[in-house]
Amino acid sequence: MAVGGVTGSGPGSPLGLHRVLAPAGVLPQAAWQLDPRPALWPDEVRVAVERLNLDAASFRQLREATGGAAADMRAQVGQIVAERGKMQNPVTGSGGMLTGVVEEAGPESPLGLAPGDRIATLVSLSLTPLVITDGLAGWDGRSEQVPCRGHAILFGRSIATVLPADLPGPLALAVLDVAGAPALTSRVVSQARGGPVVAVIGAGGKSGSLAAAAAREAGAGRVIGVVPAGAEAATLRASGLADEVVIADARDPVALAAAVRGAGGPAAVTVVCVDVPGCEGGAVLATADGGTVIFFSMATSFTAAALGAEGVAADVTMLIGNGYVPGHARLALDLVRRQPGVRGIFEARVSEETRGHRPGLEEK
């Protein structure tokens, strides 16, 4: 590209406020439209994109809205990015992440990246300026991992990590995409007293298996894995990540709570890792008084959680799963390196996604 060295006009902001076109004054994540021009402000980094990893809730919505045909999926994503200057699904509000190679780092960038570094972004696509130049020609619309050519912009306060050399790229990307879940789970479990019972709703998925592994390493007395169907239960049992594996529909609050209680619950810590709406009530009911629910699913409804807990007089602490916890990338990658059970689940998932097969509820 011919733009190297050309910087934007005026002072930039480490939060990327100078890239917000509309509405004025909001943060890039809340903006409707960003300015994705390739010229850099002094503290920015431009990345040649190789692959987008769409958020599971967003991918599901796109597939359901379009019917899933490749041309329709490509057109839909292309239109969103062309209109908004970022890949933020207008329905779900969520984005995903990307991998690529650093093209240029501004002289004042604090990220420590150099041209040629192969990286993954750890901030959401929902706030990352993005231009697609290949019409997503290499994407068949059947996987949330989207081959893509174009460029993306990182701000001074963005987070990115150099991809590890010892793990395959798609595997590392899948792990980094959900790295916040094991990190926050680890923190909450280690702060709970006396070997708490931890229930992971969707423990057979990506964020769920990492959360289960993190819970055990952080001192959980018992890890209960909840999955929606028998095949997945067998896989989770074989992985050894959970002490008890139970089958329940997370959208059925009474069934979910009964399943967790039957497996040694209620839980002191419940981790919600399924990407379908309607799991708030069951998660609250499955949790002991004084316990904590961590919601990682982007399909979580704030109102449903707040009013649902009040509605059943449940004294539970409810956390919005923050995708950023210091050290989260290393923790998640190390769990995959150390625990063959997690790695096995991830490799199977990544392989399924590459083949375009999408499992059900538990996927995230």
Added chain:
Amino acid sequence: MAVGGVTGSGPGSPLGLHRVLAPAGVLPQAAWQLDPRPALWPDEVRVAVERLNLDAASFRQLREATGGAAADMRAQVGQIVAERGKMQNPVTGSGGMLTGVVEEAGPESPLGLAPGDRIATLVSLSLTPLVITDGLAGWDGRSEQVPCRGHAILFGRSIATVLPADLPGPLALAVLDVAGAPALTSRVVSQARGGPVVAVIGAGGKSGSLAAAAAREAGAGRVIGVVPAGAEAATLRASGLADEVVIADARDPVALAAAVRGAGGPAAVTVVCVDVPGCEGGAVLATADGGTVIFFSMATSFTAAALGAEGVAADVTMLIGNGYVPGHARLALDLVRRQPGVRGIFEARVSEETRGHRPGLEEK
């Protein structure tokens, strides 16, 4: 009513599952439609309704959608309740609460209520079976406090409190409506170390003034009250509830964060009590690394909060404000009894509402 003593068929559930008509299997709060028939299951209580107190976010949406004319407001609320068997705003998902007099208590009700008790419900209208019989004829549509005749049903696990004899009914109702805010704020502040800085966004409103008072009693080192306009700043200063009062638009993240920092922040605990969308980013930016944000506004977006914190690499704990904390009703009422500053703000608000005047951003 002639239905006293007639009980529903089949076993009931303390969660009210037997009242869910559609969709099957969900909790009453998540249901589209409840069965509000007056006949009681053995553990239920029927209340003769006197007044609904609509949730602020719901009232705002109804007013904006209808234009606010009395007939349109009455028709809209009436239609929702007739269709759904409960007053749950389909757009905001939120409800409110009600006051009334106990008509009948089932023989197995654990709530300790007797016919004639004047009570307020502390569970949301969004899960409370309700029938309106007077067409809301006494409501001018200008206040969220809605005179109403009809009946409502409490389940075995619902929460209700007998209205205090020493406080006017509308005042007590307004206090109980937001009782979760001071209780959770008190808990979080008392668990923080060393006299934390607490920022209350919307400290001039009802939940905000209670949260500010609770924060100080729980050991806050400094209470920063944020309000949107000068008149309210003067009122809040006069109340003595905050050590610093600053003016900022909570939807402008950079301005909000700068205002809090300029007043002695960033905050270790930030409490969001404004009922407009778009306050997530500013609340996160106003909070110190390692700090906590408590979201009480029903206008909070789960996705915006989760991705917004990740997007600025903010290591903050984000809590979904649970409307239920044990002892919350007593704590909130006692704060109003003890602290003239809180009582003054509530009396002014209740008076404004009764007159149909609605203040701006800070109202909740």
